[in-house]
Amino acid sequence: MATATATKKKVRINGCVASAQAAKYADVDVIAAYPIRPYTATMMALAQMVANGELDAEYIVADSEHSQLSIAHGASSSGARVFTGSSGVGVQFAYELYSPISGSRMPVQMMIADRTLDPPGDFGSEHTDALSTRDMGWLMGWACDAQEAFDNHLIAYRIGEDRRVLLPQMVCQDGFFVSHITSDVELPDAGQVKEFLPPYKHPYPLDPRHPVSHGPQIMPEQGPPLQLERARAMEESMAVIEEVHDEFAKIFGRRYDPWVEEFMTDDAEVVFFMQGGHAVTARFAIQHMRERGLKVGLARLRTIRPYPTERVKDVLSKFKVVGVIETNMGLGSPSSGGVLYADACAALYESEKRPLVMSFMAGMGGEAIVLKEFYWMAEKMMAAQKRGKIEKRTHWVGFEE
Amino acid sequence: MATIEVQRQVLPILGNPNQGARFYNPDLPSSEPFVPGHRTCAGCGPSIQYRMTSKAAGDNTILVGPTGCMYVANSSYLCTPYNVPWAHTQIGSAGSFTAGVAAAYEAMIRKGKWKGAYPNIICEAGDGSASDIGLASISGALYRNHDCLIICYDNEQYANTGIQASSRTPYGGMTTFSPPGPEVPEGKKLYPKDLARMMAAGHPHCYVATASVGYPIDLMNKVRKGLNHKGASYLMVYTPCQKGFVYETPRSIDLGRLVVECGLYPMWEWNPEKREFDYSFRPQSMRPVAEYLKLQGRFGHLHAQHIANLQQFANEQWQMMGIELPEALIKAADVKNQTNMAAAAEAEQVALTV
Numbered sequence: 001m002a003t004a005t006a007t008k009k010k011v012r013i014n015g016c017v018a019s020a021q022a023a024k025y026a027d028v029d030v031i032a033a034y035p036i037r038p039y040t041a042t043m044m045a046l047a048q049m050v051a052n053g054e055l056d057a058e059y060i061v062a063d064s065e066h067s068q069l070s071i072a073h074g075a076s077s078s079g080a081r082v083f084t085g086s087s088g089v090g091v092q093f094a095y096e097l098y099s100p101i102s103g104s105r106m107p108v109q110m111m112i113a114d115r116t117l118d119p120p121g122d123f124g125s126e127h128t129d130a131l132s133t134r135d136m137g138w139l140m141g142w143a144c145d146a147q148e149a150f151d152n153h154l155i156a157y158r159i160g161e162d163r164r165v166l167l168p169q170m171v172c173q174d175g176f177f178v179s180h181i182t183s184d185v186e187l188p189d190a191g192q193v194k195e196f197l198p199p200y201k202h203p204y205p206l207d208p209r210h211p212v213s214h215g216p217q218i219m220p221e222q223g224p225p226l227q228l229e230r231a232r233a234m235e236e237s238m239a240v241i242e243e244v245h246d247e248f249a250k251i252f253g254r255r256y257d258p259w260v261e262e263f264m265t266d267d268a269e270v271v272f273f274m275q276g277g278h279a280v281t282a283r284f285a286i287q288h289m290r291e292r293g294l295k296v297g298l299a300r301l302r303t304i305r306p307y308p309t310e311r312v313k314d315v316l317s318k319f320k321v322v323g324v325i326e327t328n329m330g331l332g333s334p335s336s337g338g339v340l341y342a343d344a345c346a347a348l349y350e351s352e353k354r355p356l357v358m359s360f361m362a363g364m365g366g367e368a369i370v371l372k373e374f375y376w377m378a379e380k381m382m383a384a385q386k387r388g389k390i391e392k393r394t395h396w397v398g399f400e401e
Numbered sequence: 402m403a404t405i406e407v408q409r410q411v412l413p414i415l416g417n418p419n420q421g422a423r424f425y426n427p428d429l430p431s432s433e434p435f436v437p438g439h440r441t442c443a444g445c446g447p448s449i450q451y452r453m454t455s456k457a458a459g460d461n462t463i464l465v466g467p468t469g470c471m472y473v474a475n476s477s478y479l480c481t482p483y484n485v486p487w488a489h490t491q492i493g494s495a496g497s498f499t500a501g502v503a504a505a506y507e508a509m510i511r512k513g514k515w516k517g518a519y520p521n522i523i524c525e526a527g528d529g530s531a532s533d534i535g536l537a538s539i540s541g542a543l544y545r546n547h548d549c550l551i552i553c554y555d556n557e558q559y560a561n562t563g564i565q566a567s568s569r570t571p572y573g574g575m576t577t578f579s580p581p582g583p584e585v586p587e588g589k590k591l592y593p594k595d596l597a598r599m600m601a602a603g604h605p606h607c608y609v610a611t612a613s614v615g616y617p618i619d620l621m622n623k624v625r626k627g628l629n630h631k632g633a634s635y636l637m638v639y640t641p642c643q644k645g646f647v648y649e650t651p652r653s654i655d656l657g658r659l660v661v662e663c664g665l666y667p668m669w670e671w672n673p674e675k676r677e678f679d680y681s682f683r684p685q686s687m688r689p690v691a692e693y694l695k696l697q698g699r700f701g702h703l704h705a706q707h708i709a710n711l712q713q714f715a716n717e718q719w720q721m722m723g724i725e726l727p728e729a730l731i732k733a734a735d736v737k738n739q740t741n742m743a744a745a746a747e748a749e750q751v752a753l754t755v
């Protein structure tokens with residue numbers, strides 16, 4: 001089948017607007033907004049689209065993030081395609097709803113532009129907001145630029161609404177580094193989206209013609225089967241995720257590895273393992289270091305839930321040293337740093353060839369990770385390679401010699 | 402953009418609104434969206450209310466149930482008494498989840514994704530949800546004027562969790578969070594939040610009314626008026642709780658009438674077109690509060706002063722409705738004319754033995 005591409009166009013927009021555009025292309029029915037920086041710009045753009053008549057949707061200004069997610073839950077339960085979003089403490093204000101939404105298997109979509117948690121009030125990007133909800137049954141992954149953010153929204157709807165999956169999705173991007181930096185984004189032809197994303201149809205919506213009860217109260221022994229079912233949905237989504245990425249590449253011509261994007265890893269010995277927008281800087285840093293003959297590479301995690309354990313094991317086992325760049329807080333975690341380290345180590349545990357693993361607290365508070373910091377981290381990794389063991393599990397970048 | 406016009410239902414108003422509970426009304430719909438077999442307590446006021454409310458609404462209805470008795474006792478163990486779609490939501494999500502359902506139907510009908518008349522969307526929130534944790538979410542739904550009806554089934558406490566004080570618990574009401582003791586003889590020291598009036602004052606474009614299970618036809622008519630009103634409506638319904646109020650189970654409906662007759666549950670409607678309160682509802686008689694209080698164990702500890710205080714509170718409610726107070730009620734607000742509950746009970750016991 002020939003794909004329509006007649007009205008495909010290139011625009012220069014930031015990550016927030018790219019997300020809003022994706023919601024528009026997905027023809028969402030209900031939008032639940034509440035302001036908090038930096039994701040607000042997405043909802044501003046959507047409000048304008050509704051006001052202009054470009055998008056026919058119920059645009060609701062909620063009274064809190066908790067209400068935003070409850071509105072999204074109610075609307076998705078009724079059979080509407082829903083879009084919502086938040087940042088920082090807003091993500092956490094809504095925390096109660098994450099498990100009920102995934103537990104009732106409602107494919108709500110939430111856009112996250114990361115922001116640090118309080119204290120103190122900091123607008124900068126840290127992934128802790130969304131990562132703190134990572135075990136709540138939501139599909140979750142990070143984009144590194146506006147184009148990828150746009151694409152991820154469409155991909156996530158398609159995966160989440162698949163009857164084999166039926167799970168909510170958190171489509172994340174770094175605050176400011178992605179959300180507020182403009183870049184070229186290719187907006188597709190509506191026909192491409194139509195071909196890729198079928199209309200949302202939940203099997204058991206709240207419909208007076210086919211009465212169903214959602215979420216009745218249960219006995220303890222009735223809990224495990226439901227929990228197992230949700231766990232299986234997460235597990236079995238992996239095949240769907242791969243399938244949908246293939247389909248996306250066919251229709252839109254952009255191919256993403258659904259799990260781990262590798263950059264200059266062919267002969268790499270030390271490799272950064274990270275997610276999100278700082279990977280763009282990392283690519284430049286790696287190119288510069290390569291010019292100096294250093295065997296450095298990058299493995300960028302694109303989907304963290306479900307965690308691609310096998311894939312992470314296979315990719316990271318190829319290297320001598322892995323440096324996990326956290327950009328999140330895991331106070332008291334196994335590495336006394338962030339939360340990505342533990343997942344990476346768990347994936348590597350069954351590997352026959354385990355690399356040395358260390359982690360870096362970098363980009364904290366929303367600071368840019370600048371080139372020389374990548375060089376510094378690479379030096380630490382190379383020193384460990386030479387020594388044959390790590391100096392310590394976690395380095396706070398900028399606080400050490 | 403081509404859009405489809407949303408068709409809305411109109412439900413007829415029933416006759417004889419102010420009749421008693423034991424009265425046959427041939428106009429009552431036969432459909433039962435809320436069926437028997439659930440696990441609520443004998444004499445449960447909220448479930449009586451639930452049956453009447455859903456009966457008044459009919460089958461093209463969607464129910465939203467925030468956490469509370471009407472969630473836990475009704476939908477226990479994957480069973481369900483709901484013959485229409487029903488969804489549980491979080492206790493703080495009463496208004497917001499309901500708003501989501503309403504918004505979904507507006508959009509889906511308009512965009513041709515769902516065909517049929519706009520359903521009745523009813524949220525049944527307990528007073529804990531409605532007056533405390535879900536207050537902002539309900540206010541948001543009313544303010545934004547989603548076409549839905551939000552009901553506070555008011556049993557004046559958190560009953561599902563084992564009887565704790567809510568901001569609707571009356572002054573003097575004993576709960577496990579407001580027990581009486583030597584330092585706090587009245588138990589609950591605070592007066593209840595005037596929830597329904599607050600909703601009417603803050604959201605004057607909404608139809609708002611109070612009702613009681615003691616007046617079933619009036620209650621069902623208020624449900625229908627609320628559903629017929631295009632936009633958001635709010636009902637606060639007195640629904641006694643045998644477990645928390647501690648009374649003889651067959652007396653739920655009697656309490657529902659007594660609470661109105663003694664002025665502790667003013668019955669009114671807020672007319673959003675005229676922007677005024679309608680106080681035309683009149684109970685058959687006006688009684689002193691003691692007649693209502695003495696039927697309930699939760700007030701068994703009250704002293705004369707506390708009863709007088711409650712009479713004073715009731716008198717203020719009557720006056721707020723522009724109703725003239727009989728001499729007897731003014732006198733009853735004077736502590737000199739009251740006796741402690743314990744003493745009264747003792748005297749009654751003596752009278753019975755003699």
